[in-house]
Amino acid sequence: MRLILLAIVQSILLCGSQTLLKIAMSKVPAFSWTWACWSKILGNLWLLGSGLGFAASAVMWMYILRHFPFSHAYPLISMAYVMGMLVGIFFFHETAHWQQWVGIVLILGGCVFIAQ
Numbered sequence: 001m002r003l004i005l006l007a008i009v010q011s012i013l014l015c016g017s018q019t020l021l022k023i024a025m026s027k028v029p030a031f032s033w034t035w036a037c038w039s040k041i042l043g044n045l046w047l048l049g050s051g052l053g054f055a056a057s058a059v060m061w062m063y064i065l066r067h068f069p070f071s072h073a074y075p076l077i078s079m080a081y082v083m084g085m086l087v088g089i090f091f092f093h094e095t096a097h098w099q100q101w102v103g104i105v106l107i108l109g110g111c112v113f114i115a116q
Contacts, residue, residue, distance in 0.1 A: 003068050004115050007076035010060040015083040017053030019091065020046050075114045078107050 024046035029037055041047065064073045082104050088094040 003064070003072060004076065006060065006064050006068075007073065008079060010057055010064060011077055011080035011083055013053055013057035013060060014077070014080045015087060017050045017057055018080075018084060019087050020050035020053060022092070024050055072114060076111055079111060082107055 024044050027044055027046060028041055031037060061077075085096060085100060085104060089096055
């Protein structure tokens with residue numbers, strides 16, 4: 001049960017970081033090797049938040065790897081894919097096809113089997 005809770009927290013951190021990165025990239029101008037472009041990239045607080053989230057996710061992942069078998073832990077972080085699809089649907093107003101929903105059910109079913 002502890003591994004499942006830690007994997008959920010790690011997946012939330014990872015998905016949250018990816019979400020912030022998506023927002024950050026929508027605010028960045030077309031890339032060029034100019035100071036104007038780099039100042040907008042480096043001054044982007046969404047990007048900073050994304051980086052901090054990735055760092056927290058990595059620290060959580062290191063803790064999980066230290067205390068649990070890799071073969072149990074690694075498949076459980078696939079919950080981040082489920083969260084990512086839900087963020088896409090509810091936050092970015094994307095559409096999901098029935099095949100994606102079948103995939104989500106299979107991922108969650110696999111997580112249940114692995115957690116047993």
